[in-house]
Amino acid sequence: MVPSIHHWDIPDPVLRAVWERTRVHDREARGHLGGGSLNTGWLKRWLFTTNHKEVGILYLVTSFYFAFLAGILAFLMRTQLAFPSETFLQPPQYNEAVTMHGLIMVLWFLSPLGIAFANYFVPLQIGAADVAFARLNATSYWMYVFSGITAFASFFVPGGSPASGWTNYSPLTSLQFSPGSGETLGAAALIVLAASNTVGTVNILVTILWHRARGVSFVKLPMFTMFTFWTMLQFLWAFPSLIAGLIMLEADRLLGTSFFTSSAGGSILWDHVWWFFGHPEVYIVLLPAFGIVAGIIATFSGRPVYARKPLFAAVGIVVLLSYMVYGHHMFLTGISLTEREVFTINTEMISIPFGVLMLSFIGTMYKGAVKLTTPMLFALGSVVIFVIGGLS
Numbered sequence: 001m002v003p004s005i006h007h008w009d010i011p012d013p014v015l016r017a018v019w020e021r022t023r024v025h026d027r028e029a030r031g032h033l034g035g036g037s038l039n040t041g042w043l044k045r046w047l048f049t050t051n052h053k054e055v056g057i058l059y060l061v062t063s064f065y066f067a068f069l070a071g072i073l074a075f076l077m078r079t080q081l082a083f084p085s086e087t088f089l090q091p092p093q094y095n096e097a098v099t100m101h102g103l104i105m106v107l108w109f110l111s112p113l114g115i116a117f118a119n120y121f122v123p124l125q126i127g128a129a130d131v132a133f134a135r136l137n138a139t140s141y142w143m144y145v146f147s148g149i150t151a152f153a154s155f156f157v158p159g160g161s162p163a164s165g166w167t168n169y170s171p172l173t174s175l176q177f178s179p180g181s182g183e184t185l186g187a188a189a190l191i192v193l194a195a196s197n198t199v200g201t202v203n204i205l206v207t208i209l210w211h212r213a214r215g216v217s218f219v220k221l222p223m224f225t226m227f228t229f230w231t232m233l234q235f236l237w238a239f240p241s242l243i244a245g246l247i248m249l250e251a252d253r254l255l256g257t258s259f260f261t262s263s264a265g266g267s268i269l270w271d272h273v274w275w276f277f278g279h280p281e282v283y284i285v286l287l288p289a290f291g292i293v294a295g296i297i298a299t300f301s302g303r304p305v306y307a308r309k310p311l312f313a314a315v316g317i318v319v320l321l322s323y324m325v326y327g328h329h330m331f332l333t334g335i336s337l338t339e340r341e342v343f344t345i346n347t348e349m350i351s352i353p354f355g356v357l358m359l360s361f362i363g364t365m366y367k368g369a370v371k372l373t374t375p376m377l378f379a380l381g382s383v384v385i386f387v388i389g390g391l392s
Contacts, residue, residue, distance in 0.1 A: 003347070039338050050134035055141050062141075063112040066148055070104035073097045086195030087377050095163035096182075102166025106281065107193060114288035115197070118204050118228045125222040127213025132206040136199060143196035148183065150189035154182040162186035167251070167278070170270040170390030174252055184253050191246045194239040200234035204228065219312075223305060227291025230283055230315045234322065238280040240363075242324035245273035269331055275326035283322045286317065290357065293379045300376040307356070314353035314360075321350040351390060358387060 049055060077097050080089045091095060119137065123130055131137045154161040159180010164172035173183055208221075208229050221229070248259040249270070260266045298305045305311060327335060327343030361383055370376070 004216075009220055009270055009359070012017065015150070047139075050112050050130075050138045052119050052123050052131045052134065052137065052162040055137050056116050056118075057118035058120060059112050061145070062145060062148070063109050066104050068109040070109065072099050073101040073104075074095050076240060092160060092163060095165075096155070098160045100155075100164055100186075100236045103162070103190075104148075104151065106173075106285075107190070108144075108151070108168065111281070112144060113199065114228070114231055114284065115200050115204075117224070117288060117292070118232070120230055122204060122207060122225050123211070126208060126211065128207055128211040131203050132211055133203050140196045140200040140203065140260030140329045143199070147189045147196060149185060150192060154185040154189070157181045157185055159183075167274055168270070169224045169274075170249075170267040173225035173249060173253075173270075176261075186247050187249050187253075191243055191250070194243045194246070197235055197239045198243070201232045201239070205232045205236065208232075219309070220384065223253045223294035224288070225289035226312060227294070227315060229293075230319045231287045234280045234284050234287075234319050237323065238277045238284065241273065242277040245270065248273075249250045268330075268335075271330050271333055272326075275329045276323065279326035280319075280322040280331065283318060287318070289382070294361065294364075294382045295380050297361050298380040300371045300373055300379075301365045303364055305360060306366070307360045310356055311360045314356035317353040318350060321346055321353070325350055354386075354390065358383065 002054055046054065049058075074097075077094065078091060080086070080094055121133065122128075151161075157180065159178070159182050161182045162168065162173075162178070164178060164183065168187075171177060172338075173187075208225060212221075248257070251257040252259055254260055257265060260270045285287065294305055294311075324346040325343060327339055328347050
């Protein structure tokens with residue numbers, strides 16, 4: 001018979017604080033301390049939950065649901081390409097499928113995955129009872145759901161859904177080339193999604209900064225939480241800029257302004273707005289995964305992460321440089337030679353901190369008791385694929 005574990009059995013005060021706070025919060029979440037009865041029904045429980053674990057699960061399940069819907073669009077696209085002489089999809093419908101597939105996979109599937117894992121694991125790893133603003137956390141999730149419903153609703157409005165490509169390049173988004181209301185509704189959905197991500201970002205950041213258990217210093221943060229911290233900073237800078245651009249786009253369509261339709265570089269302005277958000281989005285997707293990989297490698301190597309402080313600094317440099325490389329998407333737009341040179345140099349420079357990450361992973365495994373378990377093989381495979389992609 002396994003003896004019961006009490007708080008006085010745990011010698012380390014930090015671990016004891018984490019254990020106590022997590023245990024109390026779990027009891028509250030299950031209704032033992034006035035948090036509601038389990039007999040009130042599973043539907044009500046999941047609709048009104050503010051528990052960080054359950055909100056994280058909701059994010060995870062919902063993101064995969066959106067991925068499934070985007071996969072259906074991909075299947076329709078590939079079916080049309082497999083039979084090019086047939087008109088399984090009309091040309092406008094094909095453009096709609098391409099646009100919505102790209103937007104949903106990147107913004108409604110990949111980005112929320114990091115938020116899902118952050119919601120579930122960050123409070124547990126730092127000894128917090130919950131996220132800083134539990135109700136706001138649930139609100140951000142339901143904003144995310146509403147934005148997805150709004151995006152799919154654009155398929156059923158006159159003119160169809162957005163068909164300007166997932167980058168929404170101007171002037172394709174103007175009333176001249178997209179006269180239907182689908183483009184307007186799609187931009188509104190993106191605004192709500194970006195607002196949801198911004199709200200959730202602030203919540204996670206405040207949790208990490210101010211709700212750590214006593215003794216859990218910033219230097220001692222677990223790998224996933226450390227990577228999540230930097231990712232949330234990227235969320236905080238990238239998505240508000242996208243909101244500003246989308247509001248200007250809506251103003252062009254609804255109020256007759258000419259932010260992105262002006263002949264004096266309006267379309268180039270949208271390129272700057274989009275890629276200032278879009279390239280950091282690459283690392284918003286990547287960094288939480290690397291945080292998981294770092295934790296797995298350390299666990300199954302039987303060693304702490306090698307060069308922890310340089311690794312922490314390297315991730316911060318990646319975040320900073322991610323806003324200084326977006327111009328390499330715009331080399332054919334007519335930007336000056338000086339701008340192209342600067343963006344090229346910055347693009348090469350960002351490989352240096354990623355090299356530090358790879359050396360840290362290798363150093364962690366060096367002379368360690370490496371166990372080639374399934375999670376470890378997945379982690380090693382991810383590192384190998386990343387290196388091959390970087391070299392190519």
